[in-house]
Amino acid sequence: MSMRVRVGVLGLNGARQAGGRTRQARLSATTAFAILSVITSAHAQSVPAAQAQAKVAATVAFNIPSQPLASAIRSFGRQSGMQITLSSAPSGSVNTNAVVGRLTPADALDRMLSGTGVSAHISGDGVAATIGGADIVNAIPQEDGVTQLAPIVIKGGRRASSGSGYRGTPDWVYEEPASVSVISREAIQSSPARNARDLLDTAAGVYANRSEGQNPGITVNIRGLQDQNRVVTMIDGARQNFQRNGHGSTQRTYVETAFIREIDVEKSGTSGVGGAGALGGSVNFRTIEADDLIEDGRQWGGESNATVGTNEFQFDGASMAAVRLSDSFSVLGGISHKKIGAYDIGENGDIKLYDSSVHDGAAIFTGQDSYSYLLKAEAELTDDLDTSLTWLRNDSDFSQGSYNNDGDLDEDTQQVLNDTITSSFHWDPDSELIDFNARLWYNHTRNREKRYGSAINDDGFPVNYALGTLGFSIDNTSRFETAGGSLSLNYGVEAFFDRGKTETLEDYFLNGVDMTATYTGTTPSGDRDVYSAFANATFEHDDWLMAQAGLRYDYYNLSGDASLYGLEVKTIDNRRCRLYFPNGVTCRIWTGTIDRVTVYPENVIPVDNSDGALLPSAMLAVKPVDWLQPFAKYSRSFRPPTIMETFLTGGHPGVNLVENAPNPDLVAEEGNTFELGVNTTTDGLLSADDSVRLKAVGFYREIENYIALGTVHRAETGRDYASYVNVDGTTRMKGIELEASYDAGKWYAGLSYTYLKTDFGTSYSYDGTSYEIEPSIIFVPPRNKFTIDAGMRLFDDKLTIGGRATHVGGTSPNIGVLASNYVTEDYSLYDIYGSYAFNDTVKLRFAVNNVTDVAYVPALGTISLPGPGRTATASLNFKF
Structure with missing residues (x-):
């Protein structure tokens, strides 16, 4: 029985809203840089009308080997910069196809899931995907042989710079x-x-x-x-x-x-x-x-x-x-x-x-x-x-x-x-x-x-x-x-x-x-x-x-040498005898001074400190x-x-x-x-x-x-x-x-x-x-x-x-x-x-x-x- 997925648009912090608040939050032109301001003004009236479609069409380098569905989805999320949230765990008995090359996320999912009985859909704004597996227990039969599946939702992960937080x-x-x-x-x-x-x-x-x-x-x-x-x-x-x-x-x-x-x-x-x-x-x-x-x-x-x-x-x-x-x-x-x-x-x-x-x-x-x-x-x-x-x-x-x-x-x-x-x-x-x-x-x-x-x-x-x-x-x-x-x-x-x-x-x-x-x-x-x-x-x-x-x-x-400074007061005798007593040995009159000088001798302390834990x-x-x-x-x-x-x-x-x-x-x-x-x-x-x-x-x-x-x-x-x-x-x-x-x-x-x-x-x-x-x-x-x-x-x-x-x-x-x-x-x-x-x-x-x-x-x-x-x-x- 063929299967397909019905999905609404899932967004991050208002990607649900028309135009997307998060994408409007950008740095803008400065009057201080006149040349760029002129360029900006010329473009201000021409807003790209197909930004969402272009995002869906962007290519990513994928390298996903053939493997069980659960691990393949994780690899897809990692390589596309998305994070996976499973609302129902698929069976490991489903093996996916290898995907190697630069592809859009939609093409990569299509190639990865081809012939497995599992379908996927990328939302119109390119920020979410819904994936279903044929053996999910709570699958609900629908009219015309179509089955509505409990979804696997993929949302912006660690590479995402904004979200609904x-x-x-x-x-x-x-x-x-x-x-x-x-x-x-x-x-x-x-x-x-x-x-x-x-x-x-x-x-x-x-x-x-x-x-x-x-x-x-x-x-x-x-x-x-x-x-x-x-x-x-x-x-x-x-x-x-x-x-x-x-x-x-x-x-x-x-x-x-x-x-x-x-x-x-x-x-x-x-x-x-x-x-x-x-x-x-x-x-x-x-x-x-x-x-x-x-x-x-x-x-x-x-x-x-x-x-x-x-x-x-x-x-x-x-x-x-x-x-x-x-x-x-x-x-x-x-x-x-x-x-x-x-x-x-x-x-x-x-x-x-x-x-x-x-x-x-x-x-x-x-x-x-x-x-x-x-x-x-x-x-x-x-x-x-x-x-x-x-x-x-x-x-x-x-x-x-x-x-x-x-x-x-x-x-x-x-x-x-x-x-x-x-x-x-x-x-x-x-x-x-x-x-x-x-x-x-x-x-x-x-x-x-x-x-x-x-x-x-x-x-x-x-x-x-x-x-x-x-x-x-x-x-x-x-x-x-x-x-x-x-x-x-x-x-x-x-x-x-x-x-x-x-x-x-x-x-x-x-x-x-x-x-x-x-x-x-x-x-x-x-x-x-x-x-x-x-x-x-x-x-x-x-x-x-x-x-x-x-x-x-x-x-x-x-490592290196550290310094420790001391303080010493030295006495320096700058006197000279001007007149001796008759014995010729003992000075009677001195000239000059006795000075007290402060010096700061440096002690060099080697450092070699190492440890681990x-x-x-x-x-x-x-x-x-x-x-x-x-x-x-x-x-x-x-x-x-x-x-x-x-x-x-x-x-x-x-x-x-x-x-x-x-x-x-x-x-x-x-x-x-x-x-x-x-x-x-x-x-x-x-x-x-x-x-x-x-x-x-x-x-x-x-x-x-x-x-x-x-x-x-x-x-x-x-x-x-x-x-x-x-x-x-x-x-x-x-x-x-x-x-x-x-x-x-x-x-x-x-x-x-x-x-x-x-x-x-x-x-x-x-x-x-x-x-x-x-x-x-x-x-x-x-x-x-x-x-x-x-x-x-x-x-x-x-x-x-x-x-x-x-x-x-x-x-x-x-x-x-x-x-x-x-x-x-x-x-x-x-x-x-x-x-x-x-x-x-x-x-x-x-x-x-x-x-x-x-x-x-x-x-x-x-x-x-x-x-x-x-x-x-x-x-x-x-x-x-």
């Missing part, structure tokens, strides 16, 4: 049995940001440190962990390990919002690429691809955007374009410019202000002037081999400083240049045993600073901080079908090599003493190498059971019903000491040379994380077109050997110093994270909630002695953070109007020298936003942040830098 969060996030969050392109474009760190505020369990609010570099805090590479921060998989010491956070990532495709956040340890040396998860800023700019059926395309606003939001614009030179080769390029001034703080509220950093209502030096550049080439060398090469540069100028006690303004000018180069190689031949990836990347961050102040010459004292990191990874995935279900093995190696160099262009002498190390010692030079090997097995049974087990081995080595992980997920997936996960993580922690020396710049000491004997931090979570995905709950998405995770984390600043006594000099030490006992963090959304087409609502409790150790041991002095662990995130976002879509989805309310609890840091500066109070912020799409190529976006003009100090910030007051922005976006 909260503000465009891809659906795979709510189907992944792990604590992950994604900030989608839709959310990025809808939220004009002074800094990319602002985009992280709505993610559960994630915080952006703002203690260095004058610095555009991003410091990410996940579940209470930050700095010293505890959270691995990446751009396209390339680690951003640069750090610089100061009075606030130390880790820095420089990236602009214009080129970000999505931000992927992993909140626990993983046995895969990117997990080496990560104690508290990872954040990966993924850049745009040619397919994001080129509409299906065209050979080229581009986008431009211009944003202006109030409160010194002067300009943020970008233009980017891509061209497909052939069916297998494309290139992409872009440029962005952001110019932001020193913002005014809010006027409503009672907060403590520092006259040294807030002047006439403005937080001084909170502006920046930055340019970013992106070049990317993508090639499909053969049907089963593709590669890419990307270069991203961020060039930022900004200043730091304050008013001194004399009322004069001290300004340190900063120029940061960040270059990230990544290359990837993917080979997926006609074999389920090979799905091979190789990556090579290099990141170099250089911070050129000119320090000004009373103790330094009038021209400023130049200091250069730099860190280069070279890394690579190789991994392969092999897939097998067993009697009990499907088994996949992912295994490989990765490594990275940090090379830090801090130097001055000239020596700095104070009262005849070389004090140069006071500028170079707090962000010291040194080398660090990290190696890792890993394997992870995933077993799936009948689409209701998933089990994972992984094992990673991490090894590190720190086995790190297991395990996960179990079940799906008792289609819409519910509880899961449990355990992971062990390992974070090697950094160059800064190991080689620290010197002291406060220009003041004290004997304040800090290195610690070549630090041991790595090790963590155990336990998680219980649940995923919920439901469509058609209250109406035919609505969707419900929810992820809730509870976690408990224990950390041994946590590294923090303490006071130590060094026998070489007989003096006490500040030094990084391993904290005794167990540092604990526990909490609850929730992200959820409801989308009914005409209106939507979403929320995120975080509860976090941290408990840091209060004692440490050094050289056999136990100290009760509490380390300066400053950054303790708030216990509660809550965001709710809701809006409406009107006039056939052309107009969107929404609002967002955010409440953040207060913080109470541990005792430390500067801790009182980092105490923050509860605050609530209210934002409104919206957009109007004139057509598929022109969109106007608008937003007002901090509508009530609240004066507040942001969480993980400092009272010397309150947050910005009311700010209105307008963005004009073009696609050409």
Whole structure:
């Protein structure tokens, strides 16, 4: 009996709607780039009428061998970038045909299922497919011999950049049995940001440190962990390990919002690429691809955007374009410019202000002037081999400083240049045993600073901080079908090599003493190498059971020479006898003086610190019903000491040379994380077109050997110093994270909630002695953070109007020298936003942040830098 499938159009976050909201969310033309604006205007009136048909007609490279139906469908989903959801499990007795070559998804399915008695249909918008098998138990006979089958629905998977989740969060996030969050392109474009760190505020369990609010570099805090590479921060998989010491956070990532495709956040340890040396998860800023700019059926395309606003939001614009030179080769390029001034703080509220950093209502030096550049080439060398090469540069100028006690303004000018180069190689031949990836990347961050102040010459004292990191990874995935279900093995190696160099262009002498190390010692030079090997097995049974087990081995080595400075007072007799007594031996009258001179002898301490650890992980997920997936996960993580922690020396710049000491004997931090979570995905709950998405995770984390600043006594000099030490006992963090959304087409609502409790150790041991002095662990995130976002879509989805309310609890840091500066109070912020799409190529976006003009100090910030007051922005976006 012949069989066919009847299916409606299935979409992702409004792909059900005419035109597709998600596809309208694009970067647009900027008035700052006049030439591109003219080109855009010429195209604005000619909207492609057959975009959906062109998408269906797009070809993909397939290599699917003959195999049982269930595994064949999984291979199809993987190779087409889609994820499979089975509403009824087909029998393994059906074998499919081999499919090799570049085909449309429809042609590939037709060839794969030919003669099997199974049919498939791709929806009109090309984002979904329905597949049925002849032996599905609940098949219902229909008229004329036609059978309506229980469907297998294929939806956008990990390659999807948007979905029906909260503000465009891809659906795979709510189907992944792990604590992950994604900030989608839709959310990025809808939220004009002074800094990319602002985009992280709505993610559960994630915080952006703002203690260095004058610095555009991003410091990410996940579940209470930050700095010293505890959270691995990446751009396209390339680690951003640069750090610089100061009075606030130390880790820095420089990236602009214009080129970000999505931000992927992993909140626990993983046995895969990117997990080496990560104690508290990872954040990966993924850049745009040619397919994001080129509409299906065209050979080229581009986008431009211009944003202006109030409160010194002067300009943020970008233009980017891509061209497909052939069916297998494309290139992409872009440029962005952001110019932001020193913002005014809010006027409503009672907060403590520092006259040294807030002047006439403005937080001084909170502006920046930055340019970013992106070049990317993508090639499909053969049907089963593709590669890419990307270069991203961020060039930022900004200043730091304050008013001194004399009322004069001290300004340190900063120029940061960040270059990230990544290359990837993917080979997926006609074999389920090979799905091979190789990556090579290099990141170099250089911070050129000119320090000004009373103790330094009038021209400023130049200091250069730099860190280069070279890394690579190789991994392969092999897939097998067993009697009990499907088994996949992912295994490989990765490594990275940090090379830090801090130097001055000239020596700095104070009262005849070389004090140069006071500028170079707090962000010291040194080398660090990290190696890792890993394997992870995933077993799936009948689409209701998933089990994972992984094992990673991490090894590190720190090498070089560290310096420890002592202090001695020497007596130098410069006298000469002017007149002797008659005995000719005893001096009666002296000329000259006896001088007391302070010297700082340098003790060179060799560093050769290495260690390794086995790190297991395990996960179990079940799906008792289609819409519910509880899961449990355990992971062990390992974070090697950094160059800064190991080689620290010197002291406060220009003041004290004997304040800090290195610690070549630090041991790595090790963590155990336990998680219980649940995923919920439901469509058609209250109406035919609505969707419900929810992820809730509870976690408990224990950390041994946590590294923090303490006071130590060094026998070489007989003096006490500040030094990084391993904290005794167990540092604990526990909490609850929730992200959820409801989308009914005409209106939507979403929320995120975080509860976090941290408990840091209060004692440490050094050289056999136990100290009760509490380390300066400053950054303790708030216990509660809550965001709710809701809006409406009107006039056939052309107009969107929404609002967002955010409440953040207060913080109470541990005792430390500067801790009182980092105490923050509860605050609530209210934002409104919206957009109007004139057509598929022109969109106007608008937003007002901090509508009530609240004066507040942001969480993980400092009272010397309150947050910005009311700010209105307008963005004009073009696609050409």
